Amino acid sequence: MTDGARGFRLPWSRRRPAAVVEHVPPRGLRHVVSVRVGPDAVREAREAVAAQFVRAGVAPGSAFADAVLLVVSELVTNVLRHAAGSPVTDVGIAITAGELVVSVEDAEPRLPALTDDRMGAGLRMVAELAADYNGGVSAEKAVDHDGKAVLVRFRIPA
Numbered sequence: 001m002t003d004g005a006r007g008f009r010l011p012w013s014r015r016r017p018a019a020v021v022e023h024v025p026p027r028g029l030r031h032v033v034s035v036r037v038g039p040d041a042v043r044e045a046r047e048a049v050a051a052q053f054v055r056a057g058v059a060p061g062s063a064f065a066d067a068v069l070l071v072v073s074e075l076v077t078n079v080l081r082h083a084a085g086s087p088v089t090d091v092g093i094a095i096t097a098g099e100l101v102v103s104v105e106d107a108e109p110r111l112p113a114l115t116d117d118r119m120g121a122g123l124r125m126v127a128e129l130a131a132d133y134n135g136g137v138s139a140e141k142a143v144d145h146d147g148k149a150v151l152v153r154f155r156i157p158a
Contacts, residue, residue: 028096029056034088037079037106045076045091049102056095057156064157067129068093068102071152074122075104078150083108086147099135100154107147111139130154 033048035041049072053060058068072091079089083106092103113119114137119127127137134155141148 028094030092030094032090032092034090035076036088037084037086041080041089042073042076045072045089045104048091049093052093056093056100058100064133064154067133068100068154071102071126071129072104074126075102075150075152078112078122079104079106079108082110082112083147095156098156100156102152102154103149105142105147105149107145109141109146109148111141111148112150114139126152133157 029052031048031052033045035044035048046069050060050065050069053065058065076089076091079086083089086107090103090105092101092105094101094103112123114123114127116124123137130136130152135153137150137152139148139150
């Protein structure tokens with residue numbers, strides 16, 4: 001694990017920044033971890049994000065923390081299902097100005113369908129959880145490789 005403010009691990013052969021560094025403004029807390037795609041990926045990603053909660057001012061075990069961890073689980077599960085060719089996935093968390101952003105990046109270039117009529121059940125649940133906290137879901141091409149990043153924004157409850 002590495003802290004985005006001090007640097008980041010470069011998991012793929014191309015030298016490029018990780019998702020949350022590419023797609024989130026450089027203010028506040030940023031943390032990125034590269035997780036090997038495999039049977040332990042979901043657990044490792046959840047643990048890495050949960051480890052940042054206290055530092056980010058999020059109460060561990062709160063409904064908000066549980067929603068964030070459920071989103072992480074679903075996004076990493078989607079990497080396992082739809083981007084199995086990715087050797088790793090970069091999982092990031094960023095806190096800026098009352099907003100928490102979760103990002104999951106993989107090497108699969110196809111962007112997920114994010115419209116209600118084409119979205120799968122898992123991404124629909126992710127979108128609903130984000131909406132519960134005045135947030136949303138987006139997907140963007142990666143900046144420096146052929147993959148993509150899925151970003152989920154939440155307003156942090158007062």
